[in-house]
Amino acid sequence: EVQLLESGGRLVQPGGSLRLSCTVSGFTFSDFSMSWVRQPPGKGLQWVSSISGTGGATYYADSVKGRLTISRDNSRNTLYLELHSLRVEDTALYYCVKDQKSGTYGAFEVWGQGTLVPVSS
Amino acid sequence: SYDLTQPSSVSVSPGQTARITCSGDLLAKVYSRWFQQKPGQAPVLVIYKDSERPSGIPERFSGSSSGTTVTLTISGAQVDDEADYYCYSATDNNLVFGGGTKLTVL
Numbered sequence: 201e202v203q204l205l206e207s208g209g210r211l212v213q214p215g216g217s218l219r220l221s222c223t224v225s226g227f228t229f230s231d232f233s234m235s236w237v238r239q240p241p242g243k244g245l246q247w248v249s250s251i252s253g254t255g256g257a258t259y260y261a262d263s264v265k266g267r268l269t270i271s272r273d274n275s276r277n278t279l280y281l282e283l284h285s286l287r288v289e290d291t292a293l294y295y296c297v298k299d300q301k302s303g304t305y306g307a308f309e310v311w312g313q314g315t316l317v318p319v320s321s
Numbered sequence: 322s323y324d325l326t327q328p329s330s331v332s333v334s335p336g337q338t339a340r341i342t343c344s345g346d347l348l349a350k351v352y353s354r355w356f357q358q359k360p361g362q363a364p365v366l367v368i369y370k371d372s373e374r375p376s377g378i379p380e381r382f383s384g385s386s387s388g389t390t391v392t393l394t395i396s397g398a399q400v401d402d403e404a405d406y407y408c409y410s411a412t413d414n415n416l417v418f419g420g421g422t423k424l425t426v427l
């Protein structure tokens with residue numbers, strides 16, 4: 201069974217930094233692109249970032265480019281998201297998402313339960 | 322960037338057919354997906370490639386496409402189908418979700 205478990209979310213002050221993790225099991229991690237999608241409280245879904253299976257290619261939404269860094273450690277079956285210069289509008293539940301097929305990105309299939317990042321002073 | 326437009330809400334009685342539309346220029350060029358999200362839960366994929374149903378998704382869920390509009394149809398909607406539904410599509414570096422539709426079944 202495919203499982204995705206996010207962690208690392210906590211209250212952060214504006215301008216602060218944070219690193220989120222997503223540990224996976226149940227599939228060959230390095231075969232699939234992975235993504236982060238966020239959901240502000242009471243609002244819709246917003247793609248944030250994706251990374252290829254090897255980690256050699258990364259993609260970012262324009263709204264977060266330059267402030268967020270996606271990475272992965274295939275030996276640890278773990279996906280990461282570093283968030284810098286956080287803003288109040290970055291407050292959201294951050295989901296880790298597995299792609300449905302290898303060789304592409306954005307074909308979202310399985311989602312973790314999310315980790316909450318509140319940004320507030 | 323592209324936009325995907327969904328109605329904010331749809332309401333049906335149990336046993337009726339619910340149809341949720343999603344419109345956008347992007348949809349004429351690439352496939353769409355639909356996700357179901359129940360309160361306090363993570364999204365679940367219910368349709369991909371416009372009309373394909375993942376294993377484990379009930380047959381009452383179906384999808385269709387025509388031009389710049391895709392439609393999620395729930396035939397014989399059940400109370401358990403009450404949820405928010407999001408359409409989604411992607412091209413190049415544009416990965417876009419619709420604003421979501423709250424389906425009420427009562």
